[in-house]
Amino acid sequence: MNQPFGLAPFDRSAYKELSPSPRIIMTPGPVEAEPRVLRALSYPILGQFDPEFTRLMNESMELLRHLFRTGNEWAYPVDGTSRSGIEAVLNSLIEPGDRVLIPIYGRFGHLLHEIAQRCGASVIVMEREWGGVFAPGEIAAAVTRERPDLVAIVHGETSTGRLQRLEGIGSACREVGALLVVDAVATIGGVPMETDAWQLDAVIGGTQKCLSIPSGMAPVTYNDRAERKLLKRKRIERGLRSGAGDSPSARPVQSNYLDLSQLQDYWSPARLNHHTEMTSMLYALREGVRIALSEGLEERFARHRLHERALMSGLRAMGLELYGDPGCKLPVVTCVNVPDGIDGERVRERLLRGFGVEIASSFGPLKGKIWRIGTMGYGCRQTNVLHLLGALEASLLREGRKLPAGESVQAALDVYDDQA
Numbered sequence: 151m152n153q154p155f156g157l158a159p160f161d162r163s164a165y166k167e168l169s170p171s172p173r174i175i176m177t178p179g180p181v182e183a184e185p186r187v188l189r190a191l192s193y194p195i196l197g198q199f200d201p202e203f204t205r206l207m208n209e210s211m212e213l214l215r216h217l218f219r220t221g222n223e224w225a226y227p228v229d230g231t232s233r234s235g236i237e238a239v240l241n242s243l244i245e246p247g248d249r250v251l252i253p254i255y256g257r258f259g260h261l262l263h264e265i266a267q268r269c270g271a272s273v274i275v276m277e278r279e280w281g282g283v284f285a286p287g288e289i290a291a292a293v294t295r296e297r298p299d300l301v302a303i304v305h306g307e308t309s310t311g312r313l314q315r316l317e318g319i320g321s322a323c324r325e326v327g328a329l330l331v332v333d334a335v336a337t338i339g340g341v342p343m344e345t346d347a348w349q350l351d352a353v354i355g356g357t358q359k360c361l362s363i364p365s366g367m368a369p370v371t372y373n374d375r376a377e378r379k380l381l382k383r384k385r386i387e388r389g390l391r392s393g394a395g396d397s398p399s400a401r402p403v404q405s406n407y408l409d410l411s412q413l414q415d416y417w418s419p420a421r422l423n424h425h426t427e428m429t430s431m432l433y434a435l436r437e438g439v440r441i442a443l444s445e446g447l448e449e450r451f452a453r454h455r456l457h458e459r460a461l462m463s464g465l466r467a468m469g470l471e472l473y474g475d476p477g478c479k480l481p482v483v484t485c486v487n488v489p490d491g492i493d494g495e496r497v498r499e500r501l502l503r504g505f506g507v508e509i510a511s512s513f514g515p516l517k518g519k520i521w522r523i524g525t526m527g528y529g530c531r532q533t534n535v536l537h538l539l540g541a542l543e544a545s546l547l548r549e550g551r552k553l554p555a556g557e558s559v560q561a562a563l564d565v566y567d568d569q570a
């Protein structure tokens with residue numbers, strides 16, 4: 151028989167039943183999923199126009215409005231990882247030739263830059279050395295000077311563990327008629343993020359970070375300023391079809407799957423068919439966001455702060471140095487300089503193999519230079535922090551590093567006992 155590509159006959163016993171090992175994941179994502187979210191993923195499928203499913207879609211929008219702290223009509227998930235939400239927003243809001251200002255202070259700023267360029271934008275970049283962020287006034291001044299059509303910026307930069315303050319940028323954008331787009335993938339549900347109070351026109355969140363839902367959806371929200379641009383482009387799409395057309399550079403949204411104007415019709419009461427909603431992921435999203443809101447956002451932010459404090463205290467007691475400007479540290483990601491003479495990758499491997507705990511390295515100029523430790527969502531808890539500190543200390547001792555044995559976990563326990 152013809153075996154294309156040298157495919158061998160299928161051996162029915164070659165593959166064992168799926169059984170991934172339980173892990174303690176302390177990376178900046180994906181993190182351990184909430185057990186209740188995992189359960190939600192296993193529920194029976196509902197048809198996409200079943201009234202019961204319609205109700206779940208509507209409830210999810212309402213939950214997302216609370217999560218994003220917005221009165222926006224539009225708050226729904228784009229089906230795909232967080233990056234699909236970023237692509238949907240930028241592809242839908244940037245027309246070829248638009249002037250787009252992008253302040254970059256880490257890897258995900260470069261991603262915004264790349265996507266904006268693919269959208270045909272004329273991009274103006276501001277760069278900050280990794281480890282720091284911008285003063286909001288610097289960005290506001292650049293907005294006033296450059297008068298862009300759109301500004302895109304990362305709120306929590308997981309590559310460097312930094313948090314960009316956003317207050318004050320929105321009003322500068324409104325003065326020049328620019329839309330302000332924010333990547334809040336790493337911060338949503340873990341760090342205060344105020345869509346309306348900060349005058350953000352479009353925000354993209356993530357599921358697999360502080361919400362502890364598996365990767366695969368990108369909740370987005372946008373206001374009527376953003377929607378006006380969508381509707382204009384939709385008019386042009388129809389106009390071009392009938393041979394009319396607005397301005398010579400005006401273009402319909404190039405993507406079908408990621409066209410927010412089509413997605414909002416699907417999420418509107420009209421429920422105009424677009425793609426098939428990801429049933430199981432929607433269950434997971436609804437459950438994950440419900441859990442976050444029922445904990446209480448303020449309480450949740452405080453919990454992330456507490457475990458960050460315990461972790462930092464334990465790391466310092468081990469004689470380790472934290473990376474980056476402490477004035478703009480992202481509470482949910484703690485970056486540590488790999489000490490001289492230590493092979494950072496070997497330590498990570500030992501943590502995973504010996505202790506079942508995963509931490510991350512970083513990208514580009516920081517690859518191998520820092521460890522990144524995530525304390526996000528369900529993974530952000532005392533047992534995980536203590537386990538990691540003990541495991542890291544043991545691994546460093548194993549590598550021959552001199553350190554005051556036992557003090558790290560004690561330092562973290564001091565923080566927890568103070569709380570009790």
Ligand SMILES: *Cc1c(COP(=O)(O)O)cnc(C)c1O
Nearest residue numbers: 231232233258306308333335336
């Ligand atoms: C993780 C992350 C992304 C990308 O998310 P995916 O789900 O992998 O597409 C984008 N921006 C930031 C700030 C992130 O931390």
